[in-house]
Amino acid sequence: xSKWIPLWLHKLSSPPTFYRFAGALRPWLxxxxxxxxxxxxxxxxxxxxxxxQQGDAYRIIFIxxxxxxxSLFIYGVMGFAAFLALVWRIKLAEVVAMESAxxxxxxxxxxxxxxxxxxxxxxxTWWTWDARLTSELVLLFLYLGVIGLYHAFEDRRQGARAAAFLALxxIINVPIVHFSVNWWNTLHQGSTIRLLGPSTIAxxxxxPLLTMMLATxxxxxxxxxxxxxxxxxxxxxxxxWVRTIATGGTLQ
Amino acid sequence: MSRPGLATAxxxxxxxxxxxAWRRRxxxxxxxxxxxxxxxxxxFALGPEDTLLQRIAGGVVLVTILLAMLLALDAMFxxxxxxxxxxxxxxxxxxxxxxxxxxxxxxxxxxxLPLIVISPLLxxxxxxxxxxxxxxxxxxxxxxxxxxxxxxxxVALTAGTRRSGMLLALMxxxxxxxxxxxxxxxxxxxxxxxxxxxxxAWLGAALVLLLVLAPLACAAALRIALDx
Numbered sequence: 001x002s003k004w005i006p007l008w009l010h011k012l013s014s015p016p017t018f019y020r021f022a023g024a025l026r027p028w029l030x031x032x033x034x035x036x037x038x039x040x041x042x043x044x045x046x047x048x049x050x051x052x053q054q055g056d057a058y059r060i061i062f063i064x065x066x067x068x069x070x071s072l073f074i075y076g077v078m079g080f081a082a083f084l085a086l087v088w089r090i091k092l093a094e095v096v097a098m099e100s101a102x103x104x105x106x107x108x109x110x111x112x113x114x115x116x117x118x119x120x121x122x123x124x125t126w127w128t129w130d131a132r133l134t135s136e137l138v139l140l141f142l143y144l145g146v147i148g149l150y151h152a153f154e155d156r157r158q159g160a161r162a163a164a165f166l167a168l169x170x171i172i173n174v175p176i177v178h179f180s181v182n183w184w185n186t187l188h189q190g191s192t193i194r195l196l197g198p199s200t201i202a203x204x205x206x207x208p209l210l211t212m213m214l215a216t217x218x219x220x221x222x223x224x225x226x227x228x229x230x231x232x233x234x235x236x237x238x239x240x241w242v243r244t245i246a247t248g249g250t251l252q
Numbered sequence: 253m254s255r256p257g258l259a260t261a262x263x264x265x266x267x268x269x270x271x272x273a274w275r276r277r278x279x280x281x282x283x284x285x286x287x288x289x290x291x292x293x294x295x296f297a298l299g300p301e302d303t304l305l306q307r308i309a310g311g312v313v314l315v316t317i318l319l320a321m322l323l324a325l326d327a328m329f330x331x332x333x334x335x336x337x338x339x340x341x342x343x344x345x346x347x348x349x350x351x352x353x354x355x356x357x358x359x360x361x362x363x364x365l366p367l368i369v370i371s372p373l374l375x376x377x378x379x380x381x382x383x384x385x386x387x388x389x390x391x392x393x394x395x396x397x398x399x400x401x402x403x404x405x406x407v408a409l410t411a412g413t414r415r416s417g418m419l420l421a422l423m424x425x426x427x428x429x430x431x432x433x434x435x436x437x438x439x440x441x442x443x444x445x446x447x448x449x450x451x452x453a454w455l456g457a458a459l460v461l462l463l464v465l466a467p468l469a470c471a472a473a474l475r476i477a478l479d480x
Contacts, residue, residue, distance in 0.1 A: 149419065152410065152413040153413050158412060158479055161476045162477055165472065169427070176430050181433065
């Protein structure tokens with residue numbers, strides 16, 4: 001057991017194996033994402049009680065908060081893959097890091113948009129220079145910097161390594177930015193859901209939120225796998241296994 | 253053949269870069285002129301009211317100097333890449349990080365220092381009280397080296413790409429947010445008569461950390477970008 005898990009991981013990191021693995025898993029992940037997303041939306045928009053203070057307007061939380069979690073989670077995944085890519089020069093890790101960036105940027109953008117939609121009725125303004133809003137905006141720029149640097153190189157693998165390095169610098173910077181803007185100005189409500197200790201959110205609101213969190217995770221994986229498959233075909237276009245697929249054969 | 257000691261190599265590197273900068277003295281004046289002109293535009297855009305200008309003076313000077321440094325950053329390694337001397341530096345027996353630290357120091361001396369020298373003039377144009385000037389200069393002395401160090405990492409990363417200043421701005425400015433916050437925080441606190449030592453101390457701590465780590469990161473970035 002302890003021997004074949006590393007062996008399996010090692011095999012998985014070879015492009016043809018991952019191509020097949022991701023292709024087999026992707027429809028299931030997409031279906032799971034749609035299913036859990038539908039359940040979470042029904043739970044959040046219909047079943048969950050209205051907030052005693054914010055009424056029905058708070059329901060955007062079921063999109064806003066999971067997206068915000070994802071924006072940080074994907075940055076973490078990107079940073080981890082970037083680390084693997086830089087240290088062991090694994091081609092698959094480079095691709096995963098680079099293909100995570102646009103998905104993460106999209107989640108960050110959704111967080112900002114839904115946040116400002118929520119802010120209008122609650123705070124009376126679309127945008128305010130608050131700590132969390134600002135660090136989310138900085139996060140978006142960090143993602144865009146990684147994407148921009150990746151595309152600035154002629155050689156894609158070199159671009160991936162440079163952008164992976166930038167992602168690692170960004171990982172160090174995210175907590176510093178968060179701390180410094182907190183020191184600077186804060187208006188955003190505090191966290192109501194905690195990993196350690198009791199959450200201060202009503203259970204009727206909590207379960208749709210957690211279900212949506214699962215849905216976004218599944219969606220991320222499905223989307224990532226699709227993107228990575230396309231990228232792998234492109235990167236390995238001279239190899240035998242790609243030719244086999246292109247000529248309609250099946251992989252061994 | 254005996255190779256020269258580290259101190260000799262560092263001094264030679266520094267002397268070379270400063271000499272090169274001195275041969276093109278016109279370039280040194282450019283960021284200074286840029287900062288002066290940008291600062292001049294603010295009263296035109298916002299109106300010449302003393303109270304308003306006084307309130308925004310510290311922040312405007314900081315951001316103007318940041319942008320002026322950003323414009324000059326691109327040139328940090330460009331001529332060395334063109335004539336191939338950067339590759340020689342990577343191959344040299346001396347530690348690359350130390351050599352790059354010398355290059356960054358030379359770059360800071362030729363771009364940031366002139367800007368710091370004229371910063372009281374910039375602040376004076378916007379009627380910043382004289383009592384706040386020392387804090388502004390102190391904040392700049394601590395924050396501009398950080399901008400040079402952070403910028404050097406990113407310039408090294410883009411060394412192998414088609415030159416693009418906008419990309420550099422997109423990458424650098426988010427990293428500079430904490431520096432701007434604390435530097436401006438110190439100036440604002442001093443302007444309101446509050447204790448300003450805490451943000452200055454944070455800047456100093458961050459600078460010490462960056463002084464150690466940034467040259468190493470810069471060397472790693474350069475190795476990635478020049479990867480052969």
